[in-house]
Amino acid sequence: MLEKYGKENVKFWFFDTLIEDESLYRFLDQCEDFLGITIERFSDGRNFWEVFRDERFIGNSRVPLCNRVLKRELLEKKLKHEFPFNNVILFLGYEYTETDRMEKAKFKWNEKGYDVSFPLASAPHQEKVDLINKLQKYGLEIPRLYDLGFKHNNCGGACVRAGINQWQLLLELFPERYLWHERQEQKIRNYLNKDVAILRDRTGGVTKPLTLRKLRLRTNGKNFLERGKK
Ligand code: SF4
Known part of the structure; x- marks a missing residue:
């Protein structure tokens, strides 16, 4: 993305749930150093339990309320503020196997007028292990949850969808x-x-x-x- 669009045209945004594994925060820092970029970090100020308490509802795999509040709504707010004319492409990091999630995300963001692209899922398809090997080749330390057997590195391994x-x-x-x-x-x-x-x-x-x-x-x-x- 940086090569294609130029550093001045790409923004990196991270939506912090405040309970990520420490190795994920370290990974972000390493990426910043490696790419010479700044990853902007945003947070609602609450973790998912605080959201559940305020909404009087415990999220679960069918209704991941926290994902909507702590990530999607915050992202939409930032987009509306920074790109009021929708002149932006959203790059989301799904893998090629996550077809359902990509379809849903595409549909939802397109409906709101935003283009979406999934660079990690584009052909030729790469397995997670290939992506990890690539990062290791660049000297980036992989967030430890992957090595420990967690499928996703979200919310410190404590995802309500898991x-x-x-x-x-x-x-x-x-x-x-x-x-x-x-x-x-x-x-x-x-x-x-x-x-x-x-x-x-x-x-x-x-x-x-x-x-x-x-x-x-x-x-x-x-x-x-x-x-x-x-
Ligand atoms: S990763 Fe899971 S627990 Fe964390 S915000 Fe997303 S859906 Fe909720």
């Missing part, structure tokens, strides 16, 4: 972080006085909320049993 497996991985690798989220969820449940949770339990053919606390107890209990068997 499933049970990723939350279990978070519990295993970052127990303090997991416990912090667990406490936030409990606080909101108490505040709303409702049986609501990020995750859902579908065992036995009945769907019900699965709190992070319940998942932790269940996971730790299972690990305990497995250790006992050895």
Whole structure:
């Protein structure tokens, strides 16, 4: 993008959810040094739990409210302010496999009058491992969540869109972080006085909320049993 459009015509924007993994913030700093650019950082001032409390709703994989409030709406506001005549192309970093997300994003932004492009998804298609190798070749350190087995490096591995497996991985690798989220969820449940949770339990053919606390107890209990068997 820099080569094609020139440094003076490209802006780099990062929408901070305030709970990203520290290796992501380091990665941004490294990219700035490597490319000789400034990444502008914006934030709503709230993390996703604070958004859920204010909106009186806990986001989940079907309704990722936080994504709308902390990223899309903030981006739209910035765009309207800086490019009131829509004379801008949005470059979004989806991979070629994320066809659904690209289609939705394209539709939504086109509807608002903005052009969208997905440089990481353009042909020839590159796997995530190729992209990572490329960055490493340039001496950029990959944000650690990828190496640790997280599919996405968002919200410090604690994304409301992620499933049970990723939350279990978070519990295993970052127990303090997991416990912090667990406490936030409990606080909101108490505040709303409702049986609501990020995750859902579908065992036995009945769907019900699965709190992070319940998942932790269940996971730790299972690990305990497995250790006992050895
Ligand atoms: S990464 Fe996940 S948890 Fe974070 S704002 Fe986006 S949808 Fe919400």
